[in-house]
Amino acid sequence: MTDQPIDQPIRTIIVDDEELARRGIELRLASHTDITIVAQCANGREALAALAQHKPDLMFLDIQMPGLSGFDVLAKLPQESLPMVIFVTAYDRYALDAFEAQAIDYLLKPINDLRFSQALDRVRGYWQQKNALSQREQLMKLLASTQGAGSVDEQTLREYLHAERQPRYPQILPIRDDAGTVRVDVNTIDWIDAAGDYMCVHADGRTYVLRETMKSLEAVLDPKLFQRVHRSTIVNVSRVRRLRPHTNGEYFLTLDDGQEIKLSRSYRDRVDQLLQRR
Structure with a gap:
């Protein structure tokens, strides 16, 4: 070279x-x-x-x-x-x-x-x-x-x-659909959840379906902005408005758009990070 x-x-x-x-x-x-x-x-x-x-x-x-x-x-x-x-x-x-x-x-x-x-x-x-x-x-x-x-x-x-x-980390997440490939700006993503073999990417009021794994998505998303809060959920921490304690050490996260997401006790160490970022 x-x-x-x-x-x-x-x-x-x-x-x-x-x-x-x-x-x-x-x-x-x-x-x-x-x-x-x-x-x-x-x-x-x-x-x-x-x-x-x-x-x-x-x-x-x-x-x-x-x-x-x-x-x-x-x-x-x-x-x-x-x-x-x-x-x-x-x-x-x-x-x-x-x-x-x-x-x-x-x-x-x-x-x-x-x-x-x-x-x-x-x-x-x-x-x-x-x-x-x-x-x-x-x-x-x-x-x-x-x-x-x-x-x-x-x-x-x-x-x-x-x-x-x-x-x-890439600023664009390419997601292929029937009409072609949609280029989703990662900064517009609010949260991501798993649905079987697919990931549902929620961004700008829309939901995109991506055939990927949680592990592969975590690898390409900036951990300063995105955190896994459940075995099947990744959240954009800048969207978290409120954390509400739940039972057995769990929490509910309320996002800017009102969406509530459960933070499981396996990810309790993320609570301080989320609070500090907000």
Whole structure:
């Protein structure tokens, strides 16, 4: 991968023998302005040529392709030339091999919009760490050359370059329905509850149905704004107006719109957090 400033887009290639699969990734990336596609490849040979020409930062790589497989492509690349890799495949049996190949993530076809956003967040986190390390190394060389002694104040440098980065959480939650994909601003979400295998996302007076799990939603929602208050409920803490004690250590939360939500005793430690935030 090439060393680029942090504010430069993440240069990406898409490798898949299915045109529709490549198009699907292209459309999903269209709304992510920090990622730019530099090439699309239909097989492993094209991928190797594109990697040599463009030296991308990220590669969406299908595993099972005619001729060279995705693993074959990686095997032909020197370790120092490997971009970040997100494997894309219809077969989950390759998952272990994918992560042993040090992939950033692994997406199953058909691609789930939420999982796609999670994969990009992992890419951004890795990208920030890589660039921070690159900046540190370059600055150390510069300081060492100007000081002449070949040494720098490590503590000062660490404080300057390695200020703790806050994790990035997506501001848009993509929810697919019969008419297409709805882009829900996470700041408009009031609360989320489980309904069997589906999540009901309540935002701006509307309810959107999303096929996901509580665990996956918790992973992409900022915990400073969203807290799980029940095994089947997540609430936007900025919407909590009142907490009312109930029996057996439970509480009822009243939201701005009058909705009442039970806070179970398993999540009693969240009460102080909710009160402090309000």
